[in-house]
Amino acid sequence: MNVETFRYDNKIVRAFAIATVVWAVVGMSAGILAATQLFWPEANLALQYITFGRVRPLHTNAVIFAFVGNGMFTGIYYSLQRLCKARMFSDFLSWFNFWGWNAIIVAAAITLPLGFTTSKEYAELEWPIDIAIAVVWVAFTINLLGTILKRRERHMYVAIWFYIATAVTVAVLHIFNSLSMPAGFLKSYPVYAGVQDALVQWWYGHNAVAFFLTTPYLGLMYYFLPKAANRPVFSYRLSIIHFWALIFVYIWAGPHHLLYTALPDWAQSLGMVFSVMLVAPSWGGMLNGLLTLRGAWDKVRQDPMLKFMVVAVTAYGMATLEGPTLAIKSVNSLSHYTDWTIAHVHTGALGWNGFLTFSVLYWLFPRLYNTKLWSTKLANYHFWIGLLGMMFYVVPMYTSGVTQGLMWKQFTDDGFMQYPNFLETVLQILPMYQLRAVGGLLYLAGVVLMAVNLYQTARSGKLVEEEEAKAAPLSAQPVHEEKKYRPHRFLEAKPVLFTALTILAILIGGLVEIVPLYLIKSNVPTIASVKPYTPLELLGRDIYIREGCVGCHSQMVRPFRSETERYGDYSKVGEFIYDHPFLWGSKRTGPDLHRVGRKYPDAWHYNHMEDPRSTSPGSVMPPYPWLLTQTLDTNVLPARIKALRKVGVPYPDGYENGDAQKDLASQQRDVVVGLSLGEVNAKPDREIIALIAYLQRLGTDIKNQSQTIAAQ
Amino acid sequence: MIKNVLTHIGGIGLYGIVSICLFFAVFVGVLIWALTLKKGYLNSMRQLPLEDDSRLDAADTTPSRDE
Secondary structure (H helix, E strand, C coil): CCCEEEEEECHHHHHHHHHHHHHHHHHHHHHHHHHHHCCCHHHHCCCHHHCHHHHHHHHHHHHHHHHHHHHHHHHHHHHHHHHHCCCCCCHHHHHHHHHHHHHHHHHHHHHCCCCCCCCCCCCCCCHHHHHHHHHHHHHHHHHHHHHHHCCCCCCCCHHHHHHHHHHHHHHHHHHHHCCEEECCCCCEEECCCHHHHHHHHHHHHHHHHHHHHHHHHHHHHHHHHHHHHCCCCCCHHHHHHHHHHHHHHHCCCHHHHHCCCCCCHHHHHHHHHHHHHCHHHHHHHHHHHHHHCCCCHHHHHHCHHHHHHHHHHHHHHHHHHHHHHHCCHHHHHHHCECHHHHHHHHHHHHHHHHHHHHHHHHHHHHHHCCCCCCCHHHHHHHHHHHHHHHHHHHHHHHHHHHHHHHHHHCECCCCCECCCCHHHHHHHHHHHHHHHHHHHHHHHHHHHHHHHHHHHHHHHCCCCCEEEEEECCHHHCCCCCCCCCCHHHHHHCCHHHHHHHHHHHHHHHHHHHHHHHHHCHHHCCCCCCCCCCCHHHHHHHHHHHHCCHHHCCCCCCCCCHHHHHHHCCCCCHHHHCCCCCCCCCCECCCCCCCCCCCCCCHHHHHHHHHCHHHHCCCCCCCCCCHHHHCECCCCCHHHHHHHHHHCCCCCCCCCCCCHHHHHHHHHHHHHHHHHHHCCCCCCCCEHHHHHHHHHHHCCCHHHHHHHHHHHC | CHHHHHHCCCCCCHHHHHHHHHHHHHHHHHHHHHHCCCHHHHHHHHCHHHHCCCCCCCCCCCCCCCC
């Protein structure tokens, strides 16, 4: 037979592996900074750039896209070449992928602290960076599919299907969620508003978890676990069912992030049912992983790499049982907006993604450098310190989540709220926040041990830059045994068709979920008294977005007595039709703000922003003194009004040429007068004035409606 | 025209039913598909990740769930 000699590219694998370790340290350090600020706000060193609202997205982006992203590429670039018996399709695209992706991360690390954010979770980056992400992702996809097309192994192993699903789905998600209207170089407004924006965002957000944090890592599990255990996967049949069931179901489940919100009920129920069904394929995958180790548990005792892998797969099982549980509406009514969600995502991030990445790195480095791991003992220390860190993180977060959730809902025997002051429920859980930071610190310490171990391993060997291999080209390989038509076998030999079917599977879910919202007017009942924001309120809202207030404050009062008693009338879907983007939030570290408008005098807000503890003793909100001194940039107003008009906000034509500025100045004076009533002297051109105008507007339009009706 | 039709589809509850049926059909299809696959083929697929590494013991004879 005609056998070809070729070389695997190990240099690109090493580059991604190093980036993975570096970004792990950076991303987790940002996490510890954020965690510390939650019980000690002064940890922001009075700098606006590292205040919680800006550090949180930095942490999530660094961990998801930098750490896990590079980890994913490390594993894919190594395993894909070997499973395809081919070098990567294009060296240029490989390095374009590497430098492009890491440049994007650097851009994120610069723009997020500076306050350039769309505020949409895990999609915070502004439009020029979004375009760069799309370009780099397309390069990766071409490289992936190109390698598969020139493979020397007729059949595509299950890991490759997961890689294909990752590549195409992330592209679809990213593009649809990032559709926005630029209003300047680093500012844009999404084309969707209110409930549509929320639904698209959580369709994206949920599936970023599915197709960025889960499917590529399942592919890595199906490759590296059999490798490390030196035995084939437990059941290949189960892996086929796992794959198709998972990608078909995952995409429908997004609305479970919006239960009991103003999202139409049918969409909520759909999201809930599909989320519960998700447990089946997820556990199929987990069992397939764990059962691969049957008869090899003695190896787990000796090999730290397998230890990490076992905990990773177990954490995957726990997180995917918990996820569907949290998606049940009655459970969600308690868990949503609390630290329970934080505990849940960290079981996934620290356990599944973190430990699986560590496992792959410990396995790869000795092979890339043709040597032995420098210290197995140190790797074992890493394992135990990491596991301990995870426990110290997750257990306190469950405790604080359930405690606070129950306190929010507690009524006295006489029917009054037991804890009417939100702050009381926060002070109760502060010790948990401190423990959580300790947990994070332990976990990071483990990563540092790993970095040392991997560095020493690399030093003790020499990088095998190009690894020689031999295989016959596909054209020279006989098509064995089966003349008979076998559907999946047929599919595995046809990557293009396979990719098309994968796209079809994920698009069906996406379309059924979203199309009706576009087309059926009755889904968004309009409220006549709801009007667009005034120019000053608009700029105030942009400051709210810049400071990341949405990270701690929701704007969505759910229809429970415990919430309407605490915050006011529950939120209606028609109130958000001019909200580009929606700011419903997903976590209440502070109280909901949707009905905060006119609840307090202007001066209260002024004093509160200057020093939250002057109005709310013990508050963990950071002070925002810079808002009192920084001048409001009104030059951006025309571009922003024009952009919003283009996406459907009915500002009159030409409003931005003069009238808007007049309205702005007049409202600034009104706020200054309002402040003087509370004995606060403020200049009208400061940022705080705009923010107060916005906060005082929040949720008040609907009150105007009842006043109008009363007057009639 | 299409927009008009879709704007007037009644009973949005139907969406839930349709999606469950669709999922069920796909799931059953995949299940049948997987169950009809031949053992010899499944075993050769399972071995794919282990093939490229000469350091591994090729004589590993763990019985497979698929056999």
